[in-house]
Amino acid sequence: MKLWDFNLRHLRAIALIAEFGSMSRAAQGVNLTQPAITQALARTEAILGTTLFERRHDGMVPTPAADLLVPRIVAALEHIGSHRVTMARLRALLALADAGSYQGASLETGLSIPSLHRAIKDLSVSLRRPLAVRRSNAVFLTDGGMIVARGFRLARIELEAGLAELEALRGNEVRRIVIGAMPLSRARVLPAAVARFLQRHPLVRIAIAEGSRAELVEPLRNGTLDLMVGALRQPLLEGDLEQQALFADEPVIVARAGHPLCAKALGRAGDLAELARYAWVMPGPGAPLRDMWVAMFEEAGMDPPPVRVESGSVMTIRQLLIASDFLTLLSRDQIAVELQADWLAVVDDLPARFRREIGVTTRASWRPTSVQAEFLADLRAVAAGE
Incomplete structure (x- = not known):
């Protein structure tokens, strides 16, 4: 089964049937006749290949399949946020957002370019906001369009998760x-x-x-x-x-094995003046490890030394340390193999207050x-x- 085979209005009806336990009340909620909502449920169950409700004299009782799917439908509809959105319009906007052009969206979906244009235009009108603008030869989503597309993506994730749960219920793990x-x-x-x-x-x-x-x-x-x-x-x-x-992780100061500082007893907090004499490789500003490193020096009334290389890659940092006298902060877990192989060494621990969650x-x-x-x-x- 494919997500795009479903009808959002029918899915809304199914959510209401589960909520009210009644076909007639659900029909009123989606402005359909009772025969129409009966057909909507039958079509959806046919696509799913499973029964969603047991018909009893006292109402409609959800099956285990409905118990899995209905909460996903409800969450998806909350992300979509409007009854005017159809599955075709949702699909068109997501394809345009992902591909960045109508041609790319057409290739991705197999839909014609005119139908995609029409779906985006209809969606813009129904939501009363411009969703996409053309600049030169490119198409860009507006700020409002990006917000709508994010909601649509999250809705798609909810529906796909519900369908995957149903497959697992049938013994087909996807x-x-x-x-x-x-x-x-x-x-x-x-x-x-x-x-x-x-x-x-x-x-x-x-x-x-x-x-x-x-x-x-x-x-x-x-x-x-x-x-x-x-x-x-x-x-x-x-x-x-x-x-x-x-x-909680407590980083340590790390250097290559045989680094000049390895022979010195720096003490628990370390001799920051000695540490500042060497070049450092650290993650970029805003990373918790970088903030911790800056605080370590600033609390001692010192300016942090220059960061000669900014990198968050442990592999890159490891190779820089092995080949030079650079210093860095890392977790022992991140360099357990390198410590055991005697490629790197711990120069000093940091005070316990310097830890990260x-x-x-x-x-x-x-x-x-x-x-x-x-x-x-x-x-x-x-x-x-x-």
């Missing part, structure tokens, strides 16, 4: 989890949680997108990612996101599927050492 992984999460916790989860669910597909928070946060907000694992932000600036802490970031509106909820539980268990 569910997937898409994870954004920041550098620290890739060292220990995330791989261990994935391995633990797949022992129970070998057919669930897992995709891991690696990057910095700046690279991952918009895909998370748009629904491309289900969750993001890494250093948390305090305060969290995005009002549509939520954070859950997993564990590592955890999971999700959309505030996110409703995890059953397997996504299980994966979150595995993340928490691994982080707790269970």
Whole structure:
């Protein structure tokens, strides 16, 4: 079954049937006759290949399939936000947003360019706002168009999750989890949680997108990612996101094995004047590790030394350290192999107050599927050492 085979008005009707337990009341809610809503339900059940309601003398009773699908329909409709949106219009705007042109959207969907133009125009009229503008030979979404497209993406994610849950109910596992992984999460916790989860669910597909928070946060907000694992932000600036802490990490000052500072007893807080004599490689401004590094010097009344290289890649940092006298801050988990191989060395610990919370970031509106909820539980268990 394909998402685009469904009719949004019919899906609204199904949500109302579940809410009211009555075909007649649901028909009034979507302005359809009772025979029309009966046909809408029958058509949707035919596409799904399953029964959504049991017809009883006292009303319509949802089946287990409806219990899985209806909450997803309700969430999707909330993201869409208007009864004037049809599935064709939703599909057209998403295709245009993804492709950046009507020609690209046509190639992606197989729909004709005139039909896409008409769908976008009708959607703009029904929502009473311009959604796309043409500049030279390119098409751009307006600010309002981008907001609408984000809501449509999240609606699509909800509906696709509901359909995947129904397939799993029939024994056909098509569910997937898409994870954004920041550098620290890739060292220990995330791989261990994935391995633990797949022992129970070998057919669930897992995709891991690696990057910095700046690279991952918009895909998370748009629904491309289900969750993001890494250093948390305090305060969290995005009002549509939520954070859950997993564990606290205390970074250490790291250099190559044999670095001149390795032979010195710097003490717990370190001799910052000695540390400032060397070049540093650090993540860019705004990263928690960079903020921590700046605070370490500023609390001692010193200006931080220049950062000669900005990078959040542990692989890049490792190679720079091995080949030079650069210093950096990293978690022991991130360089466990390098420490064991005697390629890198810990120059000094930081005071306990310099620690960062590592955890999971999700959309505030996110409703995890059953397997996504299980994966979150595995993340928490691994982080707790269970």
